[in-house]
Amino acid sequence: MANSNSLVIRAFALSLFFVVSKCLLSIPLKIYTGKYNLSSAVDLTPLRQVLLMSDGNGLSLASDPTGTVNFLDMVNNLQGDSGRGYYIEMSLGTPSQKLNILVDTGSSNFAVAASAHPFITHYFNTALSTTYESTGRTVAVRYTQGNWEGELGIDKVSIPKGPNGTIIINIAAILTSDGFFLPGVNWQGILGLAYPMLARPDSSVEPFFNSVVKQLGIPDIFSLQMCGGGLSASSTADLAGGSLIMGGAEPALYFGPVWYTPIVEEWYYQVEVLKLEVGDQNLDLDCREYNMDKAIVDSGTTLLRLPVNVFNAVVAAITRSSLIQEFSLGFWEGSKLACWIKGETPWRFFPKLSIYLRATNTSQSFRITILPQVNGFTALIVPLSLS
Ligand SMILES: *[C@@H]1O[C@H](CO)[C@@H](O)[C@H](O)[C@H]1NC(C)=O
Ligand SMILES: *[C@@H]1O[C@H](CO)[C@@H](O)[C@H](O)[C@H]1NC(C)=O
Numbered sequence: 001m002a003n004s005n006s007l008v009i010r011a012f013a014l015s016l017f018f019v020v021s022k023c024l025l026s027i028p029l030k031i032y033t034g035k036y037n038l039s040s041a042v043d044l045t046p047l048r049q050v051l052l053m054s055d056g057n058g059l060s061l062a063s064d065p066t067g068t069v070n071f072l073d074m075v076n077n078l079q080g081d082s083g084r085g086y087y088i089e090m091s092l093g094t095p096s097q098k099l100n101i102l103v104d105t106g107s108s109n110f111a112v113a114a115s116a117h118p119f120i121t122h123y124f125n126t127a128l129s130t131t132y133e134s135t136g137r138t139v140a141v142r143y144t145q146g147n148w149e150g151e152l153g154i155d156k157v158s159i160p161k162g163p164n165g166t167i168i169i170n171i172a173a174i175l176t177s178d179g180f181f182l183p184g185v186n187w188q189g190i191l192g193l194a195y196p197m198l199a200r201p202d203s204s205v206e207p208f209f210n211s212v213v214k215q216l217g218i219p220d221i222f223s224l225q226m227c228g229g230g231l232s233a234s235s236t237a238d239l240a241g242g243s244l245i246m247g248g249a250e251p252a253l254y255f256g257p258v259w260y261t262p263i264v265e266e267w268y269y270q271v272e273v274l275k276l277e278v279g280d281q282n283l284d285l286d287c288r289e290y291n292m293d294k295a296i297v298d299s300g301t302t303l304l305r306l307p308v309n310v311f312n313a314v315v316a317a318i319t320r321s322s323l324i325q326e327f328s329l330g331f332w333e334g335s336k337l338a339c340w341i342k343g344e345t346p347w348r349f350f351p352k353l354s355i356y357l358r359a360t361n362t363s364q365s366f367r368i369t370i371l372p373q374v375n376g377f378t379a380l381i382v383p384l385s386l387s
């Protein structure tokens with residue numbers, strides 16, 4: 001979820017079914033260390049990067065240099081799907097209360113329901129935690145979808161399928177909300193993994209992962225793998241799940257070359273899109289159009305969102321290259337479904353979509369290719385020298 005004060009809201013959702021599936025894409029992100037002093041065991045690199053993995057062959061990822069974290073113990077610690085988001089189980093307070101927390105790289109507050117709401121099964125009862133301390137400050141966050149208000153407090157938290165140890169973190173106790181908790185979600189809070197600059201009420205509220213790194217001494221890197229097509233937001237059966245590896249990346253989850261893209265500015269995970277292709281057609285827009293007003297990697301958003309001009313160009317290119325004679329207008333607005341003969345798979349009617357990101361060697365780029373299949377997302381990453 002992106003904070004709605006960003007201009008991302010002026011973008012359109014691409015209403016095709018381009019969704020992450022089959023666990024072939026991972027997005028490990030290095031996180032900003034901000035003004036905090038981290039333990040000397042942590043390797044601080046001046047350039048913060050997003051790492052994208054492909055489904056190629058033969059990756060050797062460096063293992064945890066501190067040797068204290070067992071990444072394999074964190075594999076499959078996420079539940080959820082691309083329709084409703086991915087969440088991790090956490091234990092809050094003393095005695096501990098278990099809650100499911102949505103993993104969101106598009107915001108920076110850790111917030112949990114602290115009062116009842118019709119769409120959630122339970123909430124964090126601060127009065128029952130002997131270690132909860134209110135700071136007396138109020139806090140409010142507005143996302144692209146929904147908002148909440150509450151009070152800032154601190155308490156102990158541990159992650160059953162995360163790094164060993166208990167940490168003291170900032171918690172926003174949500175008291176009122178609007179459009180934030182949705183029917184059918186199985187999470188009760190949100191874990192904002194972006195940089196301190198996005199934290200509310202201000203950047204002095206240390207985000208969760210900064211606290212983890214500081215207090216547990218794990219490397220300042222996490223990786224995220226989200227699985228499954230999540231075709232229907234109403235199917236509760238077989239949640240696909242995924243992994244949030246804190247402290248590095250687990251080699252068993254990925255084979256292939258690793259490419260990094262520089263973070264343009266440390267607030268959201270803002271990256272630079274250099275080119276878009278639909279099938280083999282280069283959209284050939286001015287690359288400022290692709291980054292208008294910014295391009296971000298946001299695990300809390302389940303759709304690929306594009307600026308209006310880019311969206312229109314993508315639709316035009318798909319319409320041109322698709323084997324379907326006529327699309328109803330409503331199809332592109334998401335209000336009409338396209339139908340196929342029973343037993344026929346429509347994927348061959350649609351082209352693939354490739355997004356090119358700048359590489360750390362800034363005169364190179366690499367691409368992520370999204371296939372049209374609901375169950376066949378693939379990220380093919382190949383180097384490209386910019387001409
Ligand atoms: C936590 O500690 C136990 C016991 O030392 C160890 O077996 C386990 O792998 C550790 N978990 C993680 C995630 O490092
Ligand atoms: C960066 O990429 C360019 C173009 O491919 C290449 O000529 C140059 O050697 C690369 N620089 C480094 C440091 O690898």
